[in-house]
Amino acid sequence: MEKQRIGIVGGVGPFAGIDLQQKIAMETAATVDQEHLAVVALSNPAEIVDRTAFLMGDTDENPGHAIAIQLLELERMGAAVAAIPCNTAHAPAIFDVILADLRQAGSQIRLLHMIRETAAYVKQVLPDAGTVGVLSTTGTRRVGLYPSLLGAAGIQVLAPDDGSQETLIQPAIYDESYGIKANGHATPRARADLERAIARLRHRGARAVLLGCTEIPLAFPERSFGGVPLVDPTRVLARALIAAVDEACLRPDPLLTPAH
Amino acid sequence: MEKQRIGIVGGVGPFAGIDLQQKIAMETAATVDQEHLAVVALSNPAEIVDRTAFLMGDTDENPGHAIAIQLLELERMGAAVAAIPCNTAHAPAIFDVILADLRQAGSQIRLLHMIRETAAYVKQVLPDAGTVGVLSTTGTRRVGLYPSLLGAAGIQVLAPDDGSQETLIQPAIYDESYGIKANGHATPRARADLERAIARLRHRGARAVLLGCTEIPLAFPERSFGGVPLVDPTRVLARALIAAVDEACLRPDPLLTPAH
Numbered sequence: 001m002e003k004q005r006i007g008i009v010g011g012v013g014p015f016a017g018i019d020l021q022q023k024i025a026m027e028t029a030a031t032v033d034q035e036h037l038a039v040v041a042l043s044n045p046a047e048i049v050d051r052t053a054f055l056m057g058d059t060d061e062n063p064g065h066a067i068a069i070q071l072l073e074l075e076r077m078g079a080a081v082a083a084i085p086c087n088t089a090h091a092p093a094i095f096d097v098i099l100a101d102l103r104q105a106g107s108q109i110r111l112l113h114m115i116r117e118t119a120a121y122v123k124q125v126l127p128d129a130g131t132v133g134v135l136s137t138t139g140t141r142r143v144g145l146y147p148s149l150l151g152a153a154g155i156q157v158l159a160p161d162d163g164s165q166e167t168l169i170q171p172a173i174y175d176e177s178y179g180i181k182a183n184g185h186a187t188p189r190a191r192a193d194l195e196r197a198i199a200r201l202r203h204r205g206a207r208a209v210l211l212g213c214t215e216i217p218l219a220f221p222e223r224s225f226g227g228v229p230l231v232d233p234t235r236v237l238a239r240a241l242i243a244a245v246d247e248a249c250l251r252p253d254p255l256l257t258p259a260h
Numbered sequence: 261m262e263k264q265r266i267g268i269v270g271g272v273g274p275f276a277g278i279d280l281q282q283k284i285a286m287e288t289a290a291t292v293d294q295e296h297l298a299v300v301a302l303s304n305p306a307e308i309v310d311r312t313a314f315l316m317g318d319t320d321e322n323p324g325h326a327i328a329i330q331l332l333e334l335e336r337m338g339a340a341v342a343a344i345p346c347n348t349a350h351a352p353a354i355f356d357v358i359l360a361d362l363r364q365a366g367s368q369i370r371l372l373h374m375i376r377e378t379a380a381y382v383k384q385v386l387p388d389a390g391t392v393g394v395l396s397t398t399g400t401r402r403v404g405l406y407p408s409l410l411g412a413a414g415i416q417v418l419a420p421d422d423g424s425q426e427t428l429i430q431p432a433i434y435d436e437s438y439g440i441k442a443n444g445h446a447t448p449r450a451r452a453d454l455e456r457a458i459a460r461l462r463h464r465g466a467r468a469v470l471l472g473c474t475e476i477p478l479a480f481p482e483r484s485f486g487g488v489p490l491v492d493p494t495r496v497l498a499r500a501l502i503a504a505v506d507e508a509c510l511r512p513d514p515l516l517t518p519a520h
Contacts, residue, residue, distance in 0.1 A: 013293040
């Protein structure tokens with residue numbers, strides 16, 4: 001019997017959708033092609049306006065409608081469980097519209113929530129709570145996505161100072177010359193600026209740092225930096241998707257083993 | 261007007277399908293998410309038996325039928341042009357079955373041919389002909405895919421010696437411990453063994469080396485090695501797919517500029 005298919009809304013942004021597919025394949029215990037799970041990824045970014053631009057009021061078009069249309073397409077392609085590898089799209093102003101559109105269309109797809117999955121994961125990594133630094137777009141930061149969901153789980157969130165946000169983090173993601181979105185990988189400048197932002201958070205007491213924008217893990221493939229564990233929501237989401245289809249396919253997670 | 265969608269048969273193998281999507285995004289001239297092309301990738305590897313195993317006679321099941329079914333699914337998802345990022349699947353014994361099944365189903369999809377696209381590209385890179393070394397699976401090597409199509413273009417193909425094929429190249433791809441398929445990336449041993457195979461081909465007169473199995477470029481992100489240009493059919497295919505949709509979106513190709 002064919003296992004359930006995983007659906008991915010892949011254009012938000014295109015490299016994040018590819019990174020999620022890569023992490024699903026990497027976190028699956030498989031040694032030959034045929035053991036990998038069935039994944040359908042639709043990347044149609046021209047139809048989805050920038051999520052941060054909407055949250056900042058720069059456009060009235062809610063990207064949630066276009067995302068819901070693509071989820072319905074994925075469902076027609078057989079996807080039973082799906083995810084959107086974009087932190088900002090999980091702001092209630094966008095995510096609630098997606099859920100409403102899916103409900104209205106009678107969709108049966110099981111849509112995972114990237115931020116909730118990550119909050120649950122952080123609680124496993126830091127069972128005795130503590131303070132977690134969060135790197136994100138200005139849009140995600142402004143709506144306080146991670147603080148509200150992590151706070152509810154008893155974990156305190158440390159946001160970068162305004163200077164870090166405006167001169168280091170947001171340009172490392174969006175700058176049209178050295179930003180990750182424009183290059184598809186971390187340029188030396190983007191990496192260096194994000195390293196500085198992480199160092200400042202560590203100085204201010206962060207016991208872990210959450211890479212809360214899907215472009216940021218492209219700059220940090222490592223599991224920790226300067227002694228601080230790095231939590232990658234894209235990897236967390238990949239594992240949650242695999243678990244939703246067949247938990248037995250999951251590779252062990254080094255951040256959750258007793259040795260850590 | 262929405263541009264034509266690109267379809268990818270992504271499970272052959274899963275990492276090759278992801279690598280093709282990555283290369284489509286990298287070779288597209290885009291600075292924001294919305295400028296990227298629409299791509300739908302279906303990875304359903306459990307349904308497609310190993311292509312080399314079929315060509316070697318280890319199974320009677322022709323993987324072409326399952327590949328055709330997935331191309332028809334991609335067409336229903338709106339794909340107008342499509343590709344299969346697997347060199348071995350382009351052996352006539354498989355590829356002809358795919359074309360026949362598509363024809364019988366009345367498909368209108370435009371299916372690019374990875375090996376023909378690569379042969380045309382090699383002729384552009386080496387306009388005064390010469391000898392090209394080809395690294396591939398034992399299945400692709402046995403059916404002489406590249407020699408026949410490159411030979412028709414006036415380019416002589418140099419195959420690895422039997423020792424290189426059996427002890428270096430095939431295990432670098434397939435070994436269940438250090439092979440690229442089992443790890444999703446090039447382990448140090450796989451990379452080192454492929455380096456030795458390339459060095460032997462260069463010694464025997466190869467003026468360029470073709471990375472003729474989609475797993476091999478995962479070990480060689482660079483455009484040349486030891487002074488020999490490396491031709492990556494996955495990258496060639498990515499560029500051909502972009503050109504099929506909108507040639508104006510292509511980034512310049514450093515291997516084809518006069519400076520090279």
